[in-house]
Amino acid sequence: xxxxxxxxxxxxxxxxxxxxxxxxxxxxxxxxxxxxxxxxxxxxxxxxxxxxxxxxxxxxxxxxxxxxxxxxxxxxxxxxxxxxxxxxxxxxxxxxxxxxxxxxxxxxxxxxxxxxxxxxxxxxxxxxxxxxxxxxxxxxxxxxxxxxxxxxxxxxxxxxxxxxxxxxxxxxxxxxxxxxxxxxxxxxxxxxxxxxxxxxxxxxxxxxxxxxxxxx
Amino acid sequence: xxxxxxxxxxxxxxxxxxxxxxxxxxxxxxxxxxxxxxxxxxxxxxxxxxxxxxxxxxxxxxxxxxxxxxxxxxxxxxxxxxxxxxxxxxxxxxxxxxxxxxxxxxxxxxxxxxxxxxxxxxxxxxxxxxxxxxxxxxxxxxxxxxxxxxxxxxxxxxxxxxxxxxxxxxxxxxxxxxxxxxxxxxxxxxxxxxxxxxxxxxxxxxxxxxxxxxxxxxxxxxxxxxxxxxxxxxxxxxxxxxxxxxxxxxxxxxxxxxxxxxxxxxxxxxxxxxxxxxxxxxxxxxxxxxxxxxxxxxxxxxx
Numbered sequence: 001x002x003x004x005x006x007x008x009x010x011x012x013x014x015x016x017x018x019x020x021x022x023x024x025x026x027x028x029x030x031x032x033x034x035x036x037x038x039x040x041x042x043x044x045x046x047x048x049x050x051x052x053x054x055x056x057x058x059x060x061x062x063x064x065x066x067x068x069x070x071x072x073x074x075x076x077x078x079x080x081x082x083x084x085x086x087x088x089x090x091x092x093x094x095x096x097x098x099x100x101x102x103x104x105x106x107x108x109x110x111x112x113x114x115x116x117x118x119x120x121x122x123x124x125x126x127x128x129x130x131x132x133x134x135x136x137x138x139x140x141x142x143x144x145x146x147x148x149x150x151x152x153x154x155x156x157x158x159x160x161x162x163x164x165x166x167x168x169x170x171x172x173x174x175x176x177x178x179x180x181x182x183x184x185x186x187x188x189x190x191x192x193x194x195x196x197x198x199x200x201x202x203x204x205x206x207x208x209x210x211x212x213x214x215x216x
Numbered sequence: 217x218x219x220x221x222x223x224x225x226x227x228x229x230x231x232x233x234x235x236x237x238x239x240x241x242x243x244x245x246x247x248x249x250x251x252x253x254x255x256x257x258x259x260x261x262x263x264x265x266x267x268x269x270x271x272x273x274x275x276x277x278x279x280x281x282x283x284x285x286x287x288x289x290x291x292x293x294x295x296x297x298x299x300x301x302x303x304x305x306x307x308x309x310x311x312x313x314x315x316x317x318x319x320x321x322x323x324x325x326x327x328x329x330x331x332x333x334x335x336x337x338x339x340x341x342x343x344x345x346x347x348x349x350x351x352x353x354x355x356x357x358x359x360x361x362x363x364x365x366x367x368x369x370x371x372x373x374x375x376x377x378x379x380x381x382x383x384x385x386x387x388x389x390x391x392x393x394x395x396x397x398x399x400x401x402x403x404x405x406x407x408x409x410x411x412x413x414x415x416x417x418x419x420x421x422x423x424x425x426x427x428x429x430x431x432x433x434x435x436x437x438x439x440x441x442x443x444x445x446x447x448x449x450x451x452x453x454x455x456x457x458x459x460x461x462x463x464x465x466x467x468x469x470x471x472x473x474x475x476x477x478x479x480x481x482x483x484x485x486x487x488x489x490x491x492x493x494x495x496x497x498x499x500x501x502x503x504x505x506x507x508x509x510x511x512x513x514x515x516x517x518x519x
Contacts, residue, residue, distance in 0.1 A: 041222055043222075043223045043226065043230075043234050044234055044237045044238045044241055045238055046237075046238045046239075046241040046242040046245065047237075047238075047241050050241070050245055056467070057463065059470075060414070060418075060462075060463050060466035060467050060470060061418075061459065061462065061463055061466070062418040062419070062420075062421035062432070062462055062466075063418070063421075064421040064422060064424050064425065064432060065421055065432060065455070065458070065459055065462055068424075068432070068436070068455055069455045069459060072451040072452065072455060073452060073455060076255075076256070076259050076261065076451070076452055077252065077255045077256070077259070108222075116222050120222075120223070120224055125223075126222060126223040129222055129223070130222060134222065155328075155329070155330035155331070156330070157330075158330035158331075158332040158333050159332055159422070159425070161332070161425075162332075162424070162425035168333070169330070169332055169333060169336065172333060172336050172337075173336060176336065176340040183337065183340050183341040184337070184341060187333070187336075187337040187341075190333055191329055191333070194328070194329065194330060194333065195328055198328055
């Protein structure tokens, strides 16, 4: 029971590390995912092909491999000054962006055809149609799947512990190695930390969902 | 579909503009790829010395061994997780409340836990020397819970009239499940089951972090053993070679999922005459429910 009180600073640091990693990579994933989704429905074939390749490649790559490619590859390509935290944000953000893209795209598909047609008949360009008419409506249907994707992202941050980032997974690893405590009790506290994070995300998205539903 | 709705059929000016954008974006993308290749070349990743090792049969044998280990882990985890998923789904659909609650708690807990945290626990507490079982059991617990939810939602998605009709014929619950619901549910569930198997295959690479000798670990240790050529380590060639193997494996499994999905869709279309009355029936079933306010209409006629 006193694992937590003995190592409170370690737990706090790990918890904040996980939260920070989740928040930053979620931001990157949302931005990248929306941009790639816009590519995938754009009138320019080259961009569509790029979007398809991005999604197919990243959805079929194991995250550990992507971490390895980013941590070993980017420094070799000249990005020397980056520390492991930002490399982890890159890997997690790019990986999740492929899934976000698909969620946004299926959201775009559920917007009634008449909306885009009306926008076009008003003389709006593709960018205006997508940005002002379709995406705001697509957001409503895309929000529940995006919520579960971000929960998956929060769980995936544990992989960063294998790549020198301090977060909850690495706390578990150091405490396990640092014997003297019951391993199951350590696990229990780590589990509670993760459950707090995932509950916070699902609560946030439930709130968002109900807020946007009122606007309908 | 949405693509054609979002923009007008391009006229002559728009076509020119799209072509200009197309050329510009192609140039940008090709430029990015060329820059990457150039950087790799400048930093000396394409020196023959770094790639020579892949020509030896001993190396290829090691890669093959790693691949087989990964596939063995995947096969065990896939079979166990399907079995666990079936058991948990049956428990969640049980008529006994305690069984249902217990299964719900198990499923929700293992779905909410990061897989790596589970694997660390199993590795540190139970399987300290056998990483394979830590990995397989961890994968089984997580993916089994996810598969259980897929099975349950698949069975719940079969139209209610099917099970009502089967009960009306006097079948027991087990018979309703095995001979009426599961055969129909499997068809709609199969694509989701296979995509979850792709996730299982991808997650076997987590063994890398607990130092289990699967494909990715073989690659890393292999790159570490290779003598650096002109001060360049063999990590990038390793990522390229092993990355392609993983991506090809996962792509093969995903394309199986899309193939199955397309096939089941086609067969459903082919069986249109058989399907049409079912649609009409389910429509007429929902209507009385809407009028009566409670779905008890069918129950009262049965009594």
